[in-house]
Each structure stands twice: as structure tokens, then as C-alpha cells.
Amino acid sequence: MNVNPLRRVPLVAKWPVTPCRSASSKAPRPQKPSSKSPKSAAIKRRQAIPPRQHHQDRPTPQGTQSEPPNAETTAKPGHGIPPRALTFLGISALTISMYCGYLYASYTREVNKAQTLNVPRDVSDRYNTTAATFDADVELSEKAMGLGKKRRDLIRQARGHVLEVSCGTGRNLPFYELGERRGLDADGHAAVLGCRSVTFVDLSPQMVAITKEKFEELYPAFPAVFRACDAGKVELSDLGRSGVKVQEAPVYFDTVVQTMGLCSMPDPVATLRHLGSVTEPASGRILLLEHGRSYYDWLNRILDNLAPAHADRHGCWWNRDIGDIVRESGLEIVEEKRWHLGTTWRYVLRPKQSTEKARS
Numbered sequence: 001m002n003v004n005p006l007r008r009v010p011l012v013a014k015w016p017v018t019p020c021r022s023a024s025s026k027a028p029r030p031q032k033p034s035s036k037s038p039k040s041a042a043i044k045r046r047q048a049i050p051p052r053q054h055h056q057d058r059p060t061p062q063g064t065q066s067e068p069p070n071a072e073t074t075a076k077p078g079h080g081i082p083p084r085a086l087t088f089l090g091i092s093a094l095t096i097s098m099y100c101g102y103l104y105a106s107y108t109r110e111v112n113k114a115q116t117l118n119v120p121r122d123v124s125d126r127y128n129t130t131a132a133t134f135d136a137d138v139e140l141s142e143k144a145m146g147l148g149k150k151r152r153d154l155i156r157q158a159r160g161h162v163l164e165v166s167c168g169t170g171r172n173l174p175f176y177e178l179g180e181r182r183g184l185d186a187d188g189h190a191a192v193l194g195c196r197s198v199t200f201v202d203l204s205p206q207m208v209a210i211t212k213e214k215f216e217e218l219y220p221a222f223p224a225v226f227r228a229c230d231a232g233k234v235e236l237s238d239l240g241r242s243g244v245k246v247q248e249a250p251v252y253f254d255t256v257v258q259t260m261g262l263c264s265m266p267d268p269v270a271t272l273r274h275l276g277s278v279t280e281p282a283s284g285r286i287l288l289l290e291h292g293r294s295y296y297d298w299l300n301r302i303l304d305n306l307a308p309a310h311a312d313r314h315g316c317w318w319n320r321d322i323g324d325i326v327r328e329s330g331l332e333i334v335e336e337k338r339w340h341l342g343t344t345w346r347y348v349l350r351p352k353q354s355t356e357k358a359r360s
């Protein structure tokens with residue numbers, strides 16, 4: 001009678017089952033040694049026992065072989081990072097350190113150069129030559145800093161007779177709401193919103209010309225005034241030239257706007273004081289979006305070190321303390337906000353005397 005000896009072997013008791021072999025596995029199992037002949041039993045056992053295998057080589061529960069180990073991706077005992085990842089990390093570290101070295105060398109060279117420059121306080125004439133490329137030069141950094149939204153949020157507050165000084169190439173133009181309408185203000189109160197008239201001023205004739213061209217393309221039907229003049233010398237009579245008949249006297253601007261302008265003028269405190277004098281005393285507002293010193297000393301050191309070179313090239317002193325300028329001007333602070341490590345400043349101001357005049 002041909003009896004399979006394996007049938008009678010108590011498997012669990014004598015032959016340990018490896019965890020990855022399921023009960024349904026078809027892989028050959030070790031045979032029970034025969035009690036009749038020790039020698040033949042040993043031979044049989046040798047034939048029956050499968051050769052030692054790595055964990056990866058063992059049959060899967062379904063009886064299929066897994067992929068052979070990959071020499072490149074298999075972690076060697078002792079450290080867990082595959083060689084390919086190590087190479088990548090090494091190359092990355094080398095590239096970063098070379099780039100940092102390059103930046104540091106450029107920075108040191110620029111600082112040394114900046115210290116030897118004799119830059120005048122008034123660098124505003126630089127805009128006459130950079131007007132044509134101004135938009136392209138600032139576009140990327142403004143996008144990266146999200147300045148478009150900050151401009152829009154500020155300009156949306158403009159209402160009544162509006163004066164924008166240091167208007168540059170008209171980067172705020174798309175955000176004006178032209179024409180008055182009734183609506184609700186930021187506090188939910190009924191108010192007259194929108195601009196009744198707009199007047200644009202910049203010291204650089206080249207800059208004003210670009211603003212005018214953009215404005216006429218954007219709002220062909222709306223009359224506006226464009227003047228190449230010093231923001232510190234704007235006259236209230238400029239308002240009358242906007243084509244809007246203004247009966248009341250004296251006439252003030254209801255909103256004065258300036259973005260990124262205090263950095264470029266030789267006497268920003270005097271200019272702010274003058275702007276306060278042409279702003280409607282009771283309800284008029286001066287809206288500023290400026291850039292200058294940071295909250296952090298390390299960043300201010302960098303701004304200070306590079307300021308002469310930056311001013312000489314771009315016509316802007318980027319290390320000014322905008323907070324100090326505003327306080328010195330004597331205007332009243334209605335709202336103050338800062339972003340980008342403190343270097344971007346937004347102010348809503350009003351003339352100091354407005355509270356006294358409003359009471360009388």
C-alpha cells in the first residue's frame with residue numbers, strides 16, 4: 001500500500017511553520033525522518049528541506065516569488081539611507097553651499113562699493129530714466145509679495161475728490177472705483193462711495209505720461225488731471241482742473257493716496273505735512289502704502305549697508321523708518337499695519353486738526 005508518510009506527520013508539533021507560509025501553501029514541506037533507517041531518513045530530510053532563503057525570496061502566500069532584491073535600493077545593515085539618496089543629498093548640499101557662497105561674495109562686494117559712493121539725498125531724478133522699464137522691473141517682486149491685493153484694498157477706500165501723488169506708472173489705476181454712488185462704508189453705515197474726480201501727480205514727466213496713457217485706455221470717458229509736479233507743492237486749485245465743477249469753498253481733496261513714494265522724496269516729512277494741509281479736515285483721509293525699515297535689526301543692517309547703491313540705481317531709500325516719518329508729520333494715525341517682516345507699511349491718516357474742527 002502506497003501511504004504518503006507526510007499525512008501522518010503532526011506538522012505543528014515537530015516542524016515550525018514560518019510566519020509567511022499560509023496553510024494553503026503548495027511549497028514542499030520538510031518530511032518526517034523515517035524511524036526505519038537513520039541514513040536514508042537523513043538523505044530524505046536533506047532532499048525535502050528547501051534551501052535557506054532570504055525573507056524576500058520566500059514564496060508568497062499565493063505561492064509566487066517576489067522580486068529579487070535590488071542592490072541600489074536595498075538598505076545596507078548599519079545605515080538606512082540608500083546610496084542614490086545619499087548621492088542626491090550630497091550634490092544638493094554642495095549646490096546650496098556654493099550658491100550661499102556666491103550670494104555672500106556678491107553682498108560683500110556690493111556693500112564695499114556702496115560705502116564708497118557719494119549719493120545725494122535727492123535721487124528722484126532716477127525715475128526719468130527708469131520710467132520705461134519700471135513696470136517690468138517691479139512686476140515679479142510685487143507678485144511674489146502679493147502687493148496687488150494690498151494696493152486694491154487701499155485704493156478701494158478712495159472716495160470723493162481724489163489726489164494720487166507719486167503716481168509713477170499708474171500701478172493703482174485698475175483698482176479705482178470711478179463715479180460716485182450710494183452704498184455702505186466699511187462700518188456698514190450709509191455713505192457716498194467712489195471717486196468724484198481724480199488728479200494724478202508725479203515729479204517725473206515720463207512717469208506721469210505713462211499713467212495718463214494707461215488711464216485713458218482703462219477709463220476713456222472719465223475726466224482726470226495729470227500733472228508733473230512736486231507732491232509737496234500740489235495746490236488745491238489743481239482740483240478745479242479736473243473738469244468737475246466744484247461750488248463749495250474752500251475745497252479740499254477728500255482722499256490723498258500715495259504708494260511707495262516716501263522712499264523717493266528728499267523731505268518726506270514736509271511732503272506729508274503739505275498733503276495734510278490739502279486734505280479735507282473733518283472726514284478726509286490720507287492713504288499710504290509704503291516700504292521701509294523692518295522689525296528686525298539683522299534685516300535693517302542689510303538694508304542700511306546696501307542703501308546708497310540701491311538709491312543710486314533705483315532712486316529709492318529703502319531703509320527709511322516710515323513710522324518715524326508719519327509721527328513727525330503730525331498727522332493723526334487712524335490705522336497702521338505692517339507686513340513682510342515689517343518692511344511694508346500701510347497707513348490711514350487724517351489731518352491732526354480734524355478733531356477740533358469737527359467739534360466746532
Ligand SMILES: C[S@@+](CC[C@H](N)C(=O)[O-])C[C@H]1O[C@@H](n2cnc3c(N)ncnc32)[C@H](O)[C@@H]1O
Pocket residue numbers: 124127165166167168169170171201202203204207229230231232258259260261264265266316
Ligand atoms: C517707487 S516709485 C512709486 C510709483 C508708484 N506710486 C507705485 O506705487 O508704483 C516713486 C515715485 O515717486 C516719484 N516722486 C519722487 N519724488 C517725488 C516728489 N517730490 N513729488 C512727486 N513725486 C515724486 C517718482 O518720480 C516715482 O515715480
